[in-house]
Amino acid sequence: MLEGKRIVLGVSGGIAAYKAVEVCRRLVDAGAHVIPVLTEGSQHFIGRTTFDALGSEPAWTGLWDERHPIPHTHLGQTADLVLVAPATARVLGLYAGGISEDLLTNVLLATRAPVLVCPAMHTEMWEHPAVRDNLRLLRSRGVHVVEPESGRLAGGDVGTGRLADPAVIVATVQQLLAGEEHLDLTGVRLVVTAGGTREPIDPVRFIGNRSSGKQGHAIAAEAAARGAKVTLVTTSASPAAAEIDLVRVDTAAEMAHALETRAEHADVIVMAAAVADFRPVAVAPDKIKKSGGVPEITLEATPDILADLAAHRRTGQIIVGFAAETSDLRANAAEKLRRKGIDLIVANDVSAPGVGFEHDTNEVVILGADGSVQDVPFADKRVIARAILNVVSTLRSKP
Numbered sequence: 199m200l201e202g203k204r205i206v207l208g209v210s211g212g213i214a215a216y217k218a219v220e221v222c223r224r225l226v227d228a229g230a231h232v233i234p235v236l237t238e239g240s241q242h243f244i245g246r247t248t249f250d251a252l253g254s255e256p257a258w259t260g261l262w263d264e265r266h267p268i269p270h271t272h273l274g275q276t277a278d279l280v281l282v283a284p285a286t287a288r289v290l291g292l293y294a295g296g297i298s299e300d301l302l303t304n305v306l307l308a309t310r311a312p313v314l315v316c317p318a319m320h321t322e323m324w325e326h327p328a329v330r331d332n333l334r335l336l337r338s339r340g341v342h343v344v345e346p347e348s349g350r351l352a353g354g355d356v357g358t359g360r361l362a363d364p365a366v367i368v369a370t371v372q373q374l375l376a377g378e379e380h381l382d383l384t385g386v387r388l389v390v391t392a393g394g395t396r397e398p399i400d401p402v403r404f405i406g407n408r409s410s411g412k413q414g415h416a417i418a419a420e421a422a423a424r425g426a427k428v429t430l431v432t433t434s435a436s437p438a439a440a441e442i443d444l445v446r447v448d449t450a451a452e453m454a455h456a457l458e459t460r461a462e463h464a465d466v467i468v469m470a471a472a473v474a475d476f477r478p479v480a481v482a483p484d485k486i487k488k489s490g491g492v493p494e495i496t497l498e499a500t501p502d503i504l505a506d507l508a509a510h511r512r513t514g515q516i517i518v519g520f521a522a523e524t525s526d527l528r529a530n531a532a533e534k535l536r537r538k539g540i541d542l543i544v545a546n547d548v549s550a551p552g553v554g555f556e557h558d559t560n561e562v563v564i565l566g567a568d569g570s571v572q573d574v575p576f577a578d579k580r581v582i583a584r585a586i587l588n589v590v591s592t593l594r595s596k597p
C-alpha cells in the first residue's frame with residue numbers, strides 16, 4: 199500500500215526512540231522508501247547502525263552530509279510524508295516556532311508534504327501549557343497528530359505520554375497517504391456557497407455579518423482537489439483555483455438567483471454562506487443624509503435558500519447546511535437540521551476563541567439526519583473541509 203512512497207522518519211531524543219525501529223521496519227515492509235533522520239538526542243537512546251540497516255537508505259544525522267550539499271531541502275522537497283516518532287517537546291516547540299536548529303527541524307520547515315507528529319514525553323511535560331499551545335498551533339496549520347497513550351513511562355512512572363503503538367502510527371501514515379491521492383469525488387457536481395451576504399440600505403450602507411467566506415472557499419478547494427466539478431457562489435473577493443467555476447454575488451436574492459439553475463444539476467450542495475435573514479424592504483436610491491434625522495428602516499425576511507433547496511431537491515442530492523451558534527450548539531443545530539430538512543449540518547460555536555467567522559481555524563460538530571455525530575477538533579479550515587467532505591463521501595457511498 200505504501201509502494202514507492204518516500205517517507206522521512208524523524209526520530210528525536212526520547213526513550214521511545216527504540217519504538218521508532220519498529221515503525222521503520224513496518225513502513226519498509228509495507229513498501230515505503232524510509233529515510234531515517236536522527237536528531238543528536240535520539241542517538242543517545244538508539245544507535246544509527248540500527249536505522250542504517252533497517253531503513254531504505256543510511257540514516258541522516260546532520261546538515262553537513264556528503265551525500266547531498268543541501269540535505270534538508272532535498273529531503274523535504276522529495277518526501278511524500280514526514281513522520282516524526284517520537285516527537286519530543288523540544289522538536290514540537292522548534293517546529294511551532296519556525297526555528298530550524300538541526301536537520302530534522304530544517305526538513306520540517308522545508309517540506310510541503312503532509313507531516314505527522316507522534317509526541318512522546320513525561321506526563322508533566324505533555325500537560326504543560328507550552329506544549330499544549332504548540333500542538334494546537336501545529337494542528338491549526340494542518341499538521342497531523344497521533345496522540346500519545348497512557349501507560350508505563352520511563353523511570354516507572356505511569357501516565358499519559360507514552361508513544362502510540364507502532365501499528366497505530368503506521369495505519370495513520372497509510373490513511374494519510376491514501377487520503378492525499380483520494381479522488382473520491384471525481385465527477386461529482388458540487389455547489390458551495392461562501393461568505394456573508396450584504397443587504398443594501400442605500401448606495402453606501404448595508405446590513406452584513408462577519409463571515410469571511412474562508413470555510414466555504416476551503417471546501418471548494420478541497421472538493422476540487424478530490425476530483426469534484428465545483429461551482430463556488432461567493433460574496434468574498436478571495437481568488438479560487440482556475441478549475442473552480444466562480445460566481446460572485448452580493449445579496450441573498452443574488453445568491454438565490456445564482457443557485458436557481460446551478461443547484462438543480464448538483465449532486466452535493468453545501469450552504470456555507472452566512473445568508474442574511476432580513477433585508478430592508480426598500481433601498482434608498484440616494485445616500486441617506488443624517489440631516490434628515492434617524493431613519494426608520496423596515497426589514498423583511500429573505501428567502502430561506504437552504505430550506506427551498508431541500509424542499510425541491512432531486513432524488514439522491516445531498517444537502518449540507520451550516521449553523522453558527524453562540525449557545526446550546528448541538529440542540530440548536532439538531533433542531534435546524536430537522537427544520538430545514540437537510541442531510542447534514544455543520545455547527546460551530548462562533549463565540550469560542552479562534553472559531554468560525556474571520557478566522558483561518560474552526561472547530562465543528564457534524565450532525566447527520568441519520569443520527570450520526572462527528573466532532574472535528576480545532577484545526578485549519580482546510581482540515582475541517584476535509585472532514586466535512588469525508589462525511590459527504592461516506593453518505594454518497596451508502597446505498
Ligand code: CTP
Pocket residue numbers: 450469470471472473474475500501502503504505518519520521522534
Ligand atoms: N440560510 C439560507 N438562507 C437564509 C438563511 C440561512 O440558505 N435566508 C442557510 C445558511 O447558508 C446556513 C443555514 O441556512 O447553511 C443557517 O441557518 P440560520 O440562518 O443560521 O438559521 P435560522 O433558521 O435563521 O435560525 P436562527 O436564526 O434561529 O439561528
